[in-house]
């Protein structure tokens with residue numbers, strides 16, 4: 001027996017050595033064993049999980065389906081579930097084209113990963129909202145993608161800037177390949193893109209022959225009357241890849257997401273998924289299938305929407321009451337998050353230890369930008385904590401910000 005290896009850092013691949021821990025997961029770890037009010041995660045409110053329904057359904061699935069619920073199953077998902085997902089998205093106004101197929105994935109995170117794996121060569125450029133969903137940025141970055149950041153306002157991505165941004169990227173020799181967008185109840189800002197911008201986005205995508213990933217975990221939780229049409233529905237050319245998930249409408253622990261896309265895409269995704277995990281959990285798929293058929297998913301959506309709208313209102317009211325002068329935010333039209341800009345000079349990463357000391361956590365804004373901006377921003381989640389704790393958490397953030405500014409002489 002030789003000496004035990006102490007330092008393995010030289011063993012890891014170059015791409016792996018470049019990985020940085022997810023700021024959100026690190027913060028969650030920090031707050032785990034302490035009495036810290038976490039506005040950092042993206043967790044659905046535990047009060048909306050249909051625990052009793054799921055217990056009943058899980059035992060029914062095992063009784064009725066027996067071994068087949070526990071066996072290996074096809075890579076793109078078990079057929080009755082894929083069909084039920086197609087019906088479900090259609091019922092929500094998502095157009096499924098005749099050449100489209102449904103691929104079941106292990107959360108939409110895996111869908112994003114499989115798309116990066118199958119579509120991205122190093123130096124391919126991806127158009128993203130600025131800010132955007134940080135877990136997607138990380139995956140695309142791992143595959144060597146470059147980002148073209150398009151700013152957003154209360155109506156989402158400023159699509160009028162798209163063409164100039166694309167031309168600029170092309171002049172730098174980048175191969176602009178796709179758009180990644182959370183057009184509906186954007187993470188982290190909660191804004192919704194209206195149809196005129198959606199149409200403009202698709203026109204530009206058509207002109208420059210781009211694929212579009214429409215990541216849509218939140219269109220079930222729209223709180224205000226904002227009309228919009230899924231990009232997938234507005235697209236007749238088959239360039240939109242639509243992603244959905246059961247994480248926010250049933251339970252994230254089931255790890256079930258889905259992709260609706262042209263069958264040429266789902267075929268390559270199938271080959272990639274065979275390498276990654278063979279298939280998503282058979283048992284989870286049957287549980288979700290029964291939950292869809294019995295109306296449990298629909299009831300959970302309705303219930304969650306009421307809870308989350310109330311919490312959104314409480315959050316906005318509390319922000320207005322306590323946040324320091326010079327702060328601003330977009331009123332979230334739906335989803336689970338708000339993105340707050342504190343006055344210039346505040347560095348929310350630098351401020352975070354003070355906040356945790358006071359008993360509250362948030363996610364610093366920088367990680368939501370591909371270009372290091374957002375130093376004075378933060379994302380807060382309003383779905384998880386009960387109303388009184390949510391109020392308290394926001395008050396503590398505001399107090400921390402005021403103290404921080406005082407300590408910096410602002």
Ligand SMILES: *Cc1c(COP(=O)(O)O)cnc(C)c1O
Pocket residue numbers: 042106107108109110133182187215217244245246247248252256257
């Ligand atoms: C929550 C979320 C997801 C879903 O993640 P899962 O892997 O399905 O749990 C995907 N995209 C965005 C923008 C999200 O906020």
